[in-house]
Amino acid sequence: MINKFVIHPLFWAVFSISMITGHFRDFILVFCLIFIHEIGHTGAAYFFGWRIKKIVFLPFGGVAEVDEHGNKPFREEFIVVMAGPCQHIWMTGAAYFLMTFNIWDPAFYEQFLTYNFMILFFNLLPIWPLDGGKLLFLACARRYPFKRAHLVSLVISLHFLIVFAMVCFIFYPFQLNVFIIILFLGAAHYREWRHHPYIYLRFLLERYHAQKRDCEKQLFIEVQETAFLQDVLKTFRKGVSHRIILKQGMKPRHPIINEYDLLHLFFKEQKAWSTVAECFHSK
Known part of the structure; x- marks a missing residue:
């Protein structure tokens, strides 16, 4: 359920500038495009049963904030992300229809496009946090564990921001709106970087409390008995259920450990700095 629509302070700043400069x-045209774009994200998220907290409107876009923490299937996240950009495709067709039947004049049609x-x-x-940045994270999460994927995607994103x-x-050089956009994107990177430990812990915590996995694919991870529990958890990926195989030297040991057992030791018994061997020999 959406609790509220939020207008970012930058939105009002650009609104005031547009009033003063006669734009x-x-x-209003840009706002309508942004609104429909965000409705696309929201509709797709509702379709998959995501928990939506709020929609924040910015002068150059919007952010649909969801109460999900990286454990939804790749397919769902990809569709939700692309649902926004896809709105611009049908809007292009609708604009051409309105112009063809003389409902819109050609000048406004060109401005709309x-x-x-x-x-x-x-x-x-x-x-x-643009849609392309979220797609970048999904691509990194396909290749790396969640914690590393989040950091790698932020580093790559920062390089693109510098080039942009x-x-x-x-x-x-003298466009105030461009300066505001860059300032916002830089602040978003700083905030996401600072919140990285929290984002990672929410990812693990949601896995710990989940009663049903969205993805039944299993990933087997081989770890040495001397590995610290927190280091093993850093290898966890999104979209899979983990099974941990303990190794003593080069030989694997049985039984195979379920990821839930490790998460329980981490959150409930606070054994982050214990080795895997210590955790299970002491049980």
Whole structure:
């Protein structure tokens, strides 16, 4: 359930600038495009039964905040992310229809297409927290464990942000809106980086409390008995259920350990700095 719609302070700042500079009509057009874009994300999330907290509207986009923590199937997350950009495709067709039947004049049609594709391509940039940045994280999560994937995607995203900022300052050096966008994206990276330990723990905690896995695929992980519990958990990936095989030297030991047992030791018994051997020999 959506608790509320939130208007970001930057939205009101750009709104005021548009009023002063006489670009109010452009602002309303962009807002409508952003609204439909976010409704696409929200509708897809509702379809899959996600818990939606709020939708935050920004002057150049929006963020649909969900109470999910990286454990949804890749297919669901991909569809929810792409549901926003896909709205711009049907809107292009609808705009052409309105222009063809003289409901819109050609000048407004051209203006609509400009803003429509500008928002579409901007949101597909591989920069967090844009849709492209979320796709970048999903791609990293396919290759790396969750904790590492989150950090790697942020590092790659930051490099793209630096390149984006350099291009903008070269070609649009006096655009206040561009400066506001870059400032917001930089702050979003800093906040996500600071919250990384919390995001990782929420990922593990949701796995611990989950009664049913969205993905039944199993991943077997071989670890040495001398490995610390917290280091084993760092190898956990999204989209799979983990089975841990203990090794003493080069020889595997039985039985195979379920991921729930390790998570229970981590959260309930607080044995993060105990070795796997100590955890299970003491039980």
